[in-house]
Amino acid sequence: MDMNMESLVYIALFAPFVGSMFAGLLFGNAPRTHLTGIVASILIFVAFLASATLAYHVATVGPVHVKMMDWITIGDLSIPFGFLVDQISVTMMVVVTLVSTIVHIYATGYMDHDKSYNRFFSYLSAFVFAMMILVMSDNFAGLFIGWEGVGVCSWLLVGFWYHKKDRPFEENPSISPSWAANEAFIMNRVADLGMLVGIFLIYWNIGSLQYDVVFEAMPNLADGILVSIAIALFIGAMGKSAQFPLHTWLTDAMEGPTPVSALIHAATMVTAGVFLVIRSNPLYSLDAVSGVSMFIAILGTFVAFYAASMALIARDIKRIVALSTLSQLGYMFAAAGLGAYWIALFHLAAHAFFKALLFLGAGNVMHAMDDELDIFKMGGLKTAMKASYWYMGIASFALAGLPFMAGFYSKDAIIETAFNEGTFIIWGMLVITAGMTAFYSFRQVFFSFHGEKRYEPLGFHPHDMYKYVLIAMAPLAILAVSFGWLMGYYKEFIYGLNESVQYEMSDHTHHLAIYLAALVVVIAIGAIFLAWKKYGGEGDKAWKRDEAFEQSFIYKLLENQYYVPKFYDEFIVKPYTITSAKFWEIDKAMVDGSVDKIGRACLKIGDTTRGMQNGNLSSYLNWMGLGALILVLVAAFSTITTESIVECLRAVAGKGE
Amino acid sequence: MYESIAFYVFAISTTILFLITVMSKNVLYAMTALAAGMVMISGFFFLLGADFLGVVQLVVYVGAVMALYAFGMMFFDATKDIKEKHQNPALVFLLGGLMALVFVVMFSAPIIGDNIKAFYPVIEGVGNAQAVGMVLFTKYLVPFEVAGLLLLVAMIAGIILAGKKMDYSLTESEAADEEMKIEPNSIEIQKGDA
Amino acid sequence: MLEIGVNHYLILSGLLFSIGFMGVLRRKNLLMLFFATEVMLNAVNIAFAAIGNYYGDLSGQMFAFFVIAVAASEVAVGLGLLILLYKKYGSLDLDVISSMKG
Numbered sequence: 001m002d003m004n005m006e007s008l009v010y011i012a013l014f015a016p017f018v019g020s021m022f023a024g025l026l027f028g029n030a031p032r033t034h035l036t037g038i039v040a041s042i043l044i045f046v047a048f049l050a051s052a053t054l055a056y057h058v059a060t061v062g063p064v065h066v067k068m069m070d071w072i073t074i075g076d077l078s079i080p081f082g083f084l085v086d087q088i089s090v091t092m093m094v095v096v097t098l099v100s101t102i103v104h105i106y107a108t109g110y111m112d113h114d115k116s117y118n119r120f121f122s123y124l125s126a127f128v129f130a131m132m133i134l135v136m137s138d139n140f141a142g143l144f145i146g147w148e149g150v151g152v153c154s155w156l157l158v159g160f161w162y163h164k165k166d167r168p169f170e171e172n173p174s175i176s177p178s179w180a181a182n183e184a185f186i187m188n189r190v191a192d193l194g195m196l197v198g199i200f201l202i203y204w205n206i207g208s209l210q211y212d213v214v215f216e217a218m219p220n221l222a223d224g225i226l227v228s229i230a231i232a233l234f235i236g237a238m239g240k241s242a243q244f245p246l247h248t249w250l251t252d253a254m255e256g257p258t259p260v261s262a263l264i265h266a267a268t269m270v271t272a273g274v275f276l277v278i279r280s281n282p283l284y285s286l287d288a289v290s291g292v293s294m295f296i297a298i299l300g301t302f303v304a305f306y307a308a309s310m311a312l313i314a315r316d317i318k319r320i321v322a323l324s325t326l327s328q329l330g331y332m333f334a335a336a337g338l339g340a341y342w343i344a345l346f347h348l349a350a351h352a353f354f355k356a357l358l359f360l361g362a363g364n365v366m367h368a369m370d371d372e373l374d375i376f377k378m379g380g381l382k383t384a385m386k387a388s389y390w391y392m393g394i395a396s397f398a399l400a401g402l403p404f405m406a407g408f409y410s411k412d413a414i415i416e417t418a419f420n421e422g423t424f425i426i427w428g429m430l431v432i433t434a435g436m437t438a439f440y441s442f443r444q445v446f447f448s449f450h451g452e453k454r455y456e457p458l459g460f461h462p463h464d465m466y467k468y469v470l471i472a473m474a475p476l477a478i479l480a481v482s483f484g485w486l487m488g489y490y491k492e493f494i495y496g497l498n499e500s501v502q503y504e505m506s507d508h509t510h511h512l513a514i515y516l517a518a519l520v521v522v523i524a525i526g527a528i529f530l531a532w533k534k535y536g537g538e539g540d541k542a543w544k545r546d547e548a549f550e551q552s553f554i555y556k557l558l559e560n561q562y563y564v565p566k567f568y569d570e571f572i573v574k575p576y577t578i579t580s581a582k583f584w585e586i587d588k589a590m591v592d593g594s595v596d597k598i599g600r601a602c603l604k605i606g607d608t609t610r611g612m613q614n615g616n617l618s619s620y621l622n623w624m625g626l627g628a629l630i631l632v633l634v635a636a637f638s639t640i641t642t643e644s645i646v647e648c649l650r651a652v653a654g655k656g657e
Numbered sequence: 658m659y660e661s662i663a664f665y666v667f668a669i670s671t672t673i674l675f676l677i678t679v680m681s682k683n684v685l686y687a688m689t690a691l692a693a694g695m696v697m698i699s700g701f702f703f704l705l706g707a708d709f710l711g712v713v714q715l716v717v718y719v720g721a722v723m724a725l726y727a728f729g730m731m732f733f734d735a736t737k738d739i740k741e742k743h744q745n746p747a748l749v750f751l752l753g754g755l756m757a758l759v760f761v762v763m764f765s766a767p768i769i770g771d772n773i774k775a776f777y778p779v780i781e782g783v784g785n786a787q788a789v790g791m792v793l794f795t796k797y798l799v800p801f802e803v804a805g806l807l808l809l810v811a812m813i814a815g816i817i818l819a820g821k822k823m824d825y826s827l828t829e830s831e832a833a834d835e836e837m838k839i840e841p842n843s844i845e846i847q848k849g850d851a
Numbered sequence: 852m853l854e855i856g857v858n859h860y861l862i863l864s865g866l867l868f869s870i871g872f873m874g875v876l877r878r879k880n881l882l883m884l885f886f887a888t889e890v891m892l893n894a895v896n897i898a899f900a901a902i903g904n905y906y907g908d909l910s911g912q913m914f915a916f917f918v919i920a921v922a923a924s925e926v927a928v929g930l931g932l933l934i935l936l937y938k939k940y941g942s943l944d945l946d947v948i949s950s951m952k953g
Contacts, residue, residue: 618879618945622749625876629756636763664855668863675867675890679874684882691886698893701860705904707912714896717919722889722926726882729930733882733937741879742946753873760865764858792909793916800913804920811924818931 005057005064009083012050012093013136016100016128019043024122032117037108040121044104044128048097055090059493063087065138072141079209084138087497088345092135092275095349099267099356100128102476106360107259109469110367114257120160124263127153131268135275140199140209143276147195147240150269155185157264158256180255187249191239198232201225215282223288230289233280234296241273241329244303248565250326254318258363261318265325266356271348274332278348278501281341285500297337301418301426301433304330306562308436312443313558316373317362320444324399325355327437331414334426340417340503342494346487347410354398354406354480358441360473361392365448368462369455375444376545377460380453380538385464389449391477396445398480400438400524403517409484412517419516420509431520438524439531446535452542663704671697682738684730692723708785729819860901867894881933881943885926892922 019040027036054064063086072079085093104124111120130153134146159181166176203209205225206217218226237243242250250270254261264270277284277296284293307326314320328351335344368385369378382389398405401412411434418427455462464470495502505513535543549555560566612623674694681687695718702711743749793801871894874887896915903911933943940948 616946616949618949621884621945622876625752625872628872629752629759632756632759636759639763661855664859668859671863672866672870675870678886678890679870679878684880687883687886691889694890695893698897701863701897702900704855705860705900707900707904707915710896710900710912710915713916713919717923718889718893722923725926725930726885729933730882732934733943739880739883741877741883741944743877743879746877749873749877752876753869756872757866757869760869761862764861764865788909789912789916792913797913800917804917807924808920808927811927815927815931818928819934 005054005085006066008050008054008057009064009066009085009136010068012047012054012097013083013129013132015043015047015050016040016097016125016132020122020125020129023118023125027118028122030118032115034108034117036118036121037104037111040125041101041104041108044097044101044125047128047132048094048101051090051093051097054085055094058085058087058090059496062496067138076207077203079139079141081142082138082210083136083142084211085136087494088275088278088501089135091345091349091494092271093132095271095352096128096131096135096267098475098479099352100124100263102472103259103263103267103356103360105472106262106363106469107257109466110259110363111257112466116160120157120257123153123156123160124259127157127260127263127268131272134272138211140202140211140214143279144195144199147192147236147272150240150272151185151188151192154188154253154260154264154269155181157260158184158253160257160260161255164255175252175255177255180249180252184249184253187246188239191236191246194232194234194239195236198229198236201229201232205229211279215280218283219286226283226286226288227292230280230283230292233276233283234292237273237276238299239273240276241270241333242326243273243299243329243333244306245564247303247307247326248561248568251319251322251561254316254322258318258359258366261322262356262359262363265322265359266352270325270329271352274329274336274344274348277333277336278341278345281336281500282498284336285339285341293337293339295337297334297418297423297426300330300333300335300337301429302330303327304334304433305429305436306330308433308440310558310561311440312436313555314440315376317365317375317378317444317448318359318373320375320440321355321358321362324358324437324441325351327433328355328399328411330433331411331430334430335414335417338417338421338423338426340414341501342491342503343410343413343417345494346490347414350398350406350410350480350483353476353483354395357391357473357476357480358395358399360476361388361395364388364465364470365392365462367465369460372455372460375447376454377458378448378455379451380449381455381462382449384462385449387464387470391470391473392445392449394477394480396441399441400528401434401520402438402524403521404481404484406480406483408517408521409487412520413487415520416505416509416513416516417503419512420505431523434520435523435527437527439527442528442531443535446531447543450536451538660704663700667697667700667704670694671701682740684733684739688723688726688730692719695719695723706785707789709789712786732819857901857905861898864894864898864901867891867897870894879945881936881945884945885929885933889922889926892918 019042022039022043023036027033057064063084065082065084065086067080067082069081070078071081104121107120107124111117114120127150130146130149132146134143134150137143137146159178162178162181164177166179199209202214205221206214208214208217221229239246250264253264256264283289284296304327307323307330311320311323311327314323328347332344332347332351335341335347364385365378365381365388366373368381368388372378394405398407401407415427415430415434418424418430509516537543557563612619671694674690674697677690678687678694681690695714699711699714699719702708702714868891871887871889871891874890875884878884878887896918899911899915899918901911903909903915936948937943942948
């Protein structure tokens with residue numbers, strides 16, 4: 001490895017950090033200036049260039065492994081600050097920096113009028129930096145640092161508009177950005193405990209946290225320990241990647257600014273869980289933990305279906321996109337659980353591109369509609385915002401998995417994997433979910449861009465985003481279309497890593513692949529057509545609200561997100577509040593009480609002994625005499641030991657004789 | 658035997674004399690008793706073989722210090738009994754008695770640890786004054802010099818403190834009163850006393 | 852009982868010290884307080900001389916010397932101060948000269 005590559009690693013890692021510090025330290029208190037946004041964007045772009053060069057290097061020469069410095073060295077514990085750039089991490093680096101660059105540029109336009117513009121860029125770049133540490137670290141400790149850094153930054157960014165009050169939603173009881181930020185943060189803490197336990201288990205049993213050492217030693221461990229580690233790490237992944245039952249924060253995190261949502265969903269946060277599982281592929285592909293892997297696949301499939309079902313009736317444009325992320329994460333976990341790690345990673349990358357595009361498009365719509373999110377109030381926006389319409393259309397095509405779009409290749413590969421593994425229930429569920437995905441994504445497109453102009457009576461005057469922002473989004477659109485074409489090259493690229501990441505379909509599946517793909521495509525197109533029928537019409541065919549359906553049980557169930565948030569509220573939040581109040585009482589009586597008592601005792605002693613200070617030297621002298629006497633007494637008693645008493649008695653007895 | 662008799666004689670007389678010093682209402686009595694007690698204490702020093710210390714005791718304490726007191730007393734009115742208000746005499750005796758009790762109990766217990774070695778043992782074959790001189794001007798030279806300096810400082814301080822405005826009569830000259838910044842009411846008290 | 856050991860001296864010293872201590876506690880007249888402190892100093896000197904004798908060490912005597920030196924200095928300065936106080940207040944009674952109001 002030459003110096004050149006090493007410095008590129010540091011550039012890729014620290015450029016976002018420099019951008020964050022530039023915006024935060026130099027302009028933290030300054031009035032908003034475009035300089036921060038421009039500098040931060042350029043620095044992220046530099047990081048992207050460095051990552052892309054590294055990707056080329058990894059493909060042609062091989063992985064880069066650098067050790068920056070010793071970080072923690074206590075006794076036997078030695079955690080160096082090292083970075084590993086191999087096929088997996090470089091994929092993540094390129095995806096993260098590319099999406100982040102575009103999101104940064106987008107944010108310069110989107111956050112234009114926000115007075116905390118500088119603060120926003122400081123957080124946003126820090127978010128990217130944390131994610132870069134997460135993916136680049138060569139050990140679990142560094143990964144955990146990035147993991148927590150991502151958590152903190154997401155908290156800062158989701159709660160960016162912390163001053164907003166709780167407001168009632170038609171769908172949600174009442175949430176505010178600060179509430180959503182806390183929910184995301186606390187829910188992630190729960191999962192992070194699992195993650196920490198996993199890391200501790202690894203350290204106890206192997207004595208190192210370096211990936212290479214750990215994965216080499218793992219096959220020699222007892223099955224029970226391996227299963228415990230796999231479960232604990234996956235709990236961490238469940239929190240970050242918002243898998244059931246820790247998924248509620250993801251949709252509520254839509255309270256943050258839209259660029260943040262794009263970043264969270266496409267690049268810097270939810271993919272971390274999938275990354276962890278892919279990174280730990282030597283662990284999850286062991287026979288001993290096949291049960292856990294199967295569970296991951298089943299849970300992923302369930303979440304894919306579960307989230308897609310909620311998206312079918314959601315009215316909040318960002319919530320629909322968020323639920324689709326949840327659903328696609330389910331696909332990724334399904335693939336990873338079934339052992340097709342590289343397909344999961346490929347879908348992660350493809351998803352990042354079209355999901356970022358989808359979010360940024362949704363952000364354009366929001367921007368045009370004065371932060372209105374309800375798609376029932378939109379419609380016919382395609383005339384007012386042509387570019388956004390095209391972008392959203394392309395992204396939705398990719399998400400729905402129509403042929404020759406990015407999502408087609410990656411998602412289809414996952415569905416094929418499920419078929420290949422013989423897990424036909426998973427396969428069936430995934431096929432149905434693919435249909436649902438096509439339906440809800442186009443439902444949203446038709447609702448907002450086609451049909452009657454429902455916004456007109458409400459007094460909105462939609463206008464498209466700045467031109468440069470729309471141009472900046474183009475790379476995402478291009479990748480959303482074309483990324484899938486690179487699948488063959490990517491396969492070749494990642495096969496260079498190791499064997500456990502490789503996955504091939506059997507010949508049998510290979511023969512059927514074309515039919516399977518055709519089936520999925522037909523279902524998807526059918527679903528799109530259905531959506532068009534229902535929501536795309538104008539005039540007489542225009543969509544009308546179906547009150548009866550909205551009162552039905554199934555609608556209520558989906559609208560309330562299967563009552564999971566309600567369940568949390570009733571069975572976790574409320575009892576916790578009650579116990580906290582009780583403990584507060586105890587705290588007041590015992591901790592505060594004892595402190596108060598000490599204070600009062602001091603006051604009282606001072607009050608009583610104040611009489612000593614009467615200004616009379618004679619009485620001072622008397623007190624001093626008393627003190628001297630006490631000292632003499634102390635001296636006398638401190639010389640008394642059992643030996644001295646024995647000695648004394650012996651002397652007395654001796655005299656008696 | 659003689660030593661014992663001498664010890665007890667000295668001990669009893671010292672105790673009585675010092676008790677008079679502490680209890681007496683008359684300054685002259687107290688001072689005389691103190692001077693006499695100090696003479697008796699020098700007797701202990703002779704008994705303990707510290708001849709030189711005994712002489713110093715006589716010369717410095719009885720000779721110099723008591724003379725200083727006597728001269729100092731000339732400034733005060735020594736003819737009258739001293740009137741003191743004792744708020745709780747019982748407590749004073751209790752504390753003093755307790756102190757005495759503690760000491761007696763402590764010291765009457767046999768001394769533990771005979772294995773302590775002398776740092777500067779008594780030099781054989783020379784007189785006490787000689788031995789003291791040898792130790793004092795070798796090992797204790799610096800403290801000795803410091804003590805000399807201390808005495809010098811004390812002497813100068815005594816002269817300055819007591820010698821201020823000695824040529825003014827405290828009671829007769831009004832100018833002196835003003836210069837001394839004596840407040841009128843304090844003069845009242847003084848006159849009332851006289 | 853007849854043989855005089857170091858303990859006898861120490862007990863005597865303790866008694867004399869207590870007498871001085873009592874004097875310090877009960878006296879209100881500054882001059883008398885000085886006398887009481889002299890008593891205490893002398894009591895300590897006896898202890899020093901006795902212990903020095905007991906151990907065959909001259910250090911005890913040395914300390915007694917220095918105590919005497921310090922006592923002499925103290926008397927010189929103290930008497931000067933007493934005279935000043937007497938000039939100012941016309942009395943040496945602690946109750947009279949107390950100027951701080953507690």
